[in-house]
Amino acid sequence: MSKLLDLRKQLDNKEISSVELTKGYLKTISEKNDKLNAFITVTEELALKGAEEADRRIAEGETAPLLGIPLAIKDNICIKNERTTCASKILENFKPTYNATVIEKLNMDGAVYLGKTNMDEFAMGGSSQTTYFNKPVNPYGKNCVPGGSSGGSAIAVAADMCPAALGSDTGGSVRQPAAFCGVTGMKPTYGTVSRYGLVAFASSLDQIGPIAESAEDCGLILNAISGKDAHDQTSRNVKIDFNGLVGQDIKGLKIGIPKEFFGEGIDEEVKDAVMKAVDFYRNAGCEIIEVSMPTLKYAVSAYYLLACAEASSNLARFDGVRYGFRADGAETYEELIRMTRSQGFGEEVKRRILLGTYALSSGYYDAYYKKALAVRQQFKREYNEIFEKCDVMLTPTAPTVAYKINENVDDPVKMYLADICTVTANIGGVPAINTTCGFNKDGMPIGLSLTAKQFDDARAIQFADFFEKNFKK
Amino acid sequence: MNYDVVVGLEIHAELSTNTKAFCTCSADFGADPNTHICPVCTGQPGALPIINHGAVEYAIRAGLTFDCDINRYTKFERKNYFYPDLPKAYQISQLDLPICVNGKVELSTGTVVRINNIHLEEDAGKLFHDDFYGQSLADYNRCSVPLIEIVTEPDMHSAEEAVEFVSKIGLYLKYLNVCDAKMQEGSIRADVNISIKEKGSEKLGNRTEIKNLNSFRSIQRAIEYEVKRQSEILDNGGTVVQETRKFDDTMGTTSSMRSKENANDYRYFPEPDIMSIVFTEEDIEEARRNIPLLPHQRVDKYINEYGLTDEDARVLTLEKYLSDFYDETVAIYPQYKNVSNLFQTEIMRRVKDTEEEVVPISAEGFAKVCEMTDKNIVNRNDAKTIIRIMFEEGGEPEEIAKANNFIVVEDAGETEKFIEELLDSNPDLVKQYFDGKTNMFGFFMGQTNRALRGKATPTLVRECLEKALDKRKP
Structure with a gap:
């Protein structure tokens, strides 16, 4: 079941070398990427160099969970001297001078990087269609979106262009594309993985997370990339063994079902598939209880206020002065930044910067940003209450399956509302994992989410792993 | 008409920590351009700030020294604005819960200047405008060097009081070892708020703010000029416009920078990358122990x-x-x-x-x-x-x-010999001495000291002279 453990065994037993493995994935990428557009940049040279180094280390008898394993990295995570675009024109040719902490940690393990994956521009979107580059496509076909913003990473795993990938999740950007592409994706507790080197969208919500074929593989990657980081003050000094509960019995554990997540707007087929999973857990001996998150109706508004406000500040540094795209023909500094930002950012990014700027403006701060902060506190209280009653909370990951490319694009509010099932985990800072629980009549995957309390990430993985290993789809 | 002058100050003092406020780059002044920089202080995508706890401790020291209360819970805010010397396009500063509040400093005039707050923030870089090539160059060495901003209430009543306040703050910060207070290097700068009101009146007039004054002389002259300018406006029945002005050092005048309507909206909000800090009594005691x-x-x-x-x-x-x-x-x-x-x-x-x-x-x-x-x-x-x-x-x-032959080598023999010869060759002076002209003793001392410089100490000369005179006592 665990792809990464299987590859580990093959590598350690010298059944396959990391170079062979890497070349295999590079070949698949070269065959499929033109159609799927999962990758913005394929880092072939870096990958082969890493694989050779990994083979040397393996030959010397070294082993580590990810040694020699090829991975895909979302294009908002900095790899030194490799193009990191955030899928934006404004960073089209930007090469970071340093490695993100997650990359440093993966380097210690000896992981290999196949390339940088496509995404919504600056991670703003749920379809990966706001990318400045070629539009990524759901590998299940039907001309559907892969979800977003980590759409490229989800496609890459689903289409076997890599065994696992890193994404980032600000409001569902790992879990929702994982759901749309039928793979597993996890947003860990805020603060467990360092954000240093992740190009910030909304600092208080952003968290790097893995996308893989299984919950156990997500846990393996999280074990490698998590931990307190001296470069990120918001990283927490809590040691978690993410796979620590894998294989332990879930009998007698409690699953909370928040009724608000099954209301209006949730597709019937999605609801049915998720409820079948609930039945499965009940039959496995779990106690199913109803819980409530009454504030859910404010979740999307609060989320977009907080996220856009922080984004308006985080993205202000892209002014064309020090790096990235610079517009031609400006006469003054004001003109330079106006022209650079007008030409360099896409529509969705501009919309969110404007929303956030407005929400923080003098005279509006109390009505918008401050109120959103109060709602955030309320969510934390409601999560606390829920996890006093149950071990995990089970919900759909998205209201629908993957929708058609070009659907929803003219109605940003409708797009924003589709984030209803995922944003609360970011607002509350709690861990949540998506795994596939079924398919609709068109064969499109349906995802369920398991959310646990802060730092109880291993519990969410335990439940997802149990489902993956025992549910007959 | 006669007016009361009302002055408030915002003093920016660069802290003399070894490293910057939010990264580990050197905070030293005077290095080659862009040599003390890193991804964090140049605002590279993905970089995150890490608070320098030394700078926080310096701020507490200053607060304790100026009689402030130390907030047990302090947090940081982002102050957002675009400028090429500000790589992140926001300055990490403090607004809601600054480290120090409610202090005071007494001046020699007896005036007590209340300090509203002292907060910690980061400095910006420096721009150099090259008119010849029509280019502007940025040096980010100063970027993110820690500053404290000391904000007073409008409690000063003259240019002299303002200058004394700045000078006293600078002196104390130096004694605290938290700031070198060199105005010529810009490590202390002041923004001055000035208004005037009818003598004895309670009602404050409209104020102007003069930005970025970096010498005692410019503070003095800017205030004097503003008082004169505002007095003339009021004398002629006008109204002072509430605005930000800049001071021209060469002309000694101020001119409008921007009015209230065009004031920057800094869109302050809590800095999500830096955790709030809770001070224990021990933290504060440690800072107190560090006050020399x-x-x-x-x-x-x-x-x-x-x-x-x-x-x-x-x-x-x-x-x-x-x-x-x-x-x-x-x-x-x-x-x-x-x-x-x-x-x-x-x-x-x-x-x-x-x-x-x-x-x-x-x-x-x-x-x-x-x-x-x-x-x-x-x-x-x-x-x-x-x-x-x-x-x-x-x-x-x-x-x-x-x-240089400055060491006194005592030679009693030579001293005695010289004195004997001196007295022998001046019998009438010796007689005068014994006749009561005791100041002759000084004359003999002086002659001997001069002649025997480096060979006899005054003590030795005195001893020998007393002995030689004793022998000649009539």
């Missing part, structure tokens, strides 16, 4: 423990580096009064007008000179020459004294 003796405490010590006069104590503490040098010297050679005298006459006058704020000789060396003078190993005039040579050429005092 302050100027007024050193004055007390000099008077009460060292027995110096009020005036000597005052003069010695006017500059921290001088007071430090004096302290170092008396720690080696604890003759407080004598050291003070030689220090004031020979050291202070030599460094008075220098900018470096260092005494270029060692305290050990100076202590040695004081000791040699006191013990008559060299005479006082030669001691001055030794110090001059140490300043100009360097070297150890004993070696300088030897090389």
Whole structure:
């Protein structure tokens, strides 16, 4: 079941070398990427160099969970001297001078990087269609979106262009594309993985997370990339063994079902598939209880206020002065930044910067940003209450399956509302994992989410792993 | 008409920490452009700030010194604005819960200036405009160097009070070892709020804010100019426009920068990358322990423990580096009064007008000179020459004294011989002495000292002279 453990065994037993493995994935990428557009940049040279180094280390008898394993990295995570675009024109040719902490940690393990994956521009979107580059496509076909913003990473795993990938999740950007592409994706507790080197969208919500074929593989990657980081003050000094509960019995554990997540707007087929999973857990001996998150109706508004406000500040540094795209023909500094930002950012990014700027403006701060902060506190209280009653909370990951490319694009509010099932985990800072629980009549995957309390990430993985290993789809 | 002047200040003081406020780059002044930079202080995508706890401790020290309350819970905010010297396009600062609040400082006029708050923030870079090539160049070395901003209430009533306040704050920050307070290097800068109101009136007038004044002289002149300008407006029945103005150092005038309507909206919001800080009593006690003796405490010590006069104590503490040098010297050679005298006459006058704020000789060396003078190993005039040579050429005092034949070698035989000859050749003067003209003793002393310079101490000369005269007693 665990792809990464299987590859580990093959590598350690010298059944396959990391170079062979890497070349295999590079070949698949070269065959499929033109159609799927999962990758913005394929880092072939870096990958082969890493694989050779990994083979040397393996030959010397070294082993580590990810040694020699090829991975895909979302294009908002900095790899030194490799193009990191955030899928934006404004960073089209930007090469970071340093490695993100997650990359440093993966380097210690000896992981290999196949390339940088496509995404919504600056991670703003749920379809990966706001990318400045070629539009990524759901590998299940039907001309559907892969979800977003980590759409490229989800496609890459689903289409076997890599065994696992890193994404980032600000409001569902790992879990929702994982759901749309039928793979597993996890947003860990805020603060467990360092954000240093992740190009910030909304600092208080952003968290790097893995996308893989299984919950156990997500846990393996999280074990490698998590931990307190001296470069990120918001990283927490809590040691978690993410796979620590894998294989332990879930009998007698409690699953909370928040009724608000099954209301209006949730597709019937999605609801049915998720409820079948609930039945499965009940039959496995779990106690199913109803819980409530009454504030859910404010979740999307609060989320977009907080996220856009922080984004308006985080993205202000892209002014064309020090790096990235610079517009031609400006006469003054004001003109330079106006022209650079007008030409360099896409529509969705501009919309969110404007929303956030407005929400923080003098005279509006109390009505918008401050109120959103109060709602955030309320969510934390409601999560606390829920996890006093149950071990995990089970919900759909998205209201629908993957929708058609070009659907929803003219109605940003409708797009924003589709984030209803995922944003609360970011607002509350709690861990949540998506795994596939079924398919609709068109064969499109349906995802369920398991959310646990802060730092109880291993519990969410335990439940997802149990489902993956025992549910007959 | 007569007006009351109302002045408030915002003083920006660069902290003298080794590293910057939010990264580990050196915070030193004067390096080659863009050599003290990293992904964090140049706002590279993905980089995150890490708070320098040393800077926080410095801010607490300043707060305790100026009678502030220390907020037990403090947090940071982002102040958003675009400028090419500000790489992140926001400055990490504090708004809601600054580290220090509610302080006060008393001036020599008796005025008590209330401090609203002292908060920690980061400095911006520097721009150089090259008119010849039509380019602007940015140096980010200063970016993210920690600053404290000391914000007063509008409690000062004249340019002189404002200058005294800035000068006193600078002096105390230097004594605290938290800021070198060199105005010419921009490590202290002030924004000045000025308004005037009818004499005795309670109602404050519209104020103007003059930004970025970096010398005592410009603070003085800017306030004087503004008072004159605002008085003329009110005298003519006009209204002062509430606005930000800039001061032209060459012209000595102020001019409008932006009015209230065009004021920046900084869109402050809590900095999500930096966790709020909760101070324990121990944190605050540690900062308190790090506060060295302050100027007024050193004055007390000099008077009460060292027995110096009020005036000597005052003069010695006017500059921290001088007071430090004096302290170092008396720690080696604890003759407080004598050291003070030689220090004031020979050291202070030599460094008075220098900018470096260092005494270029060692305290050990100076202590040695004081000791040699006191013990008559060299005479006082030669001691001055030794110090001059140490300043100009360097070297150890004993070696300088030897090389220049300043060491007094006592030779009693030669002294007696000289005195005998002196008295023998002046019998009438000897007679006058015995006839009651006792000041002749001084004359003989002087003659001998001059002639036997470097060979006899005044004590020896006195002894021999008394003996020789005794023999001739009629």
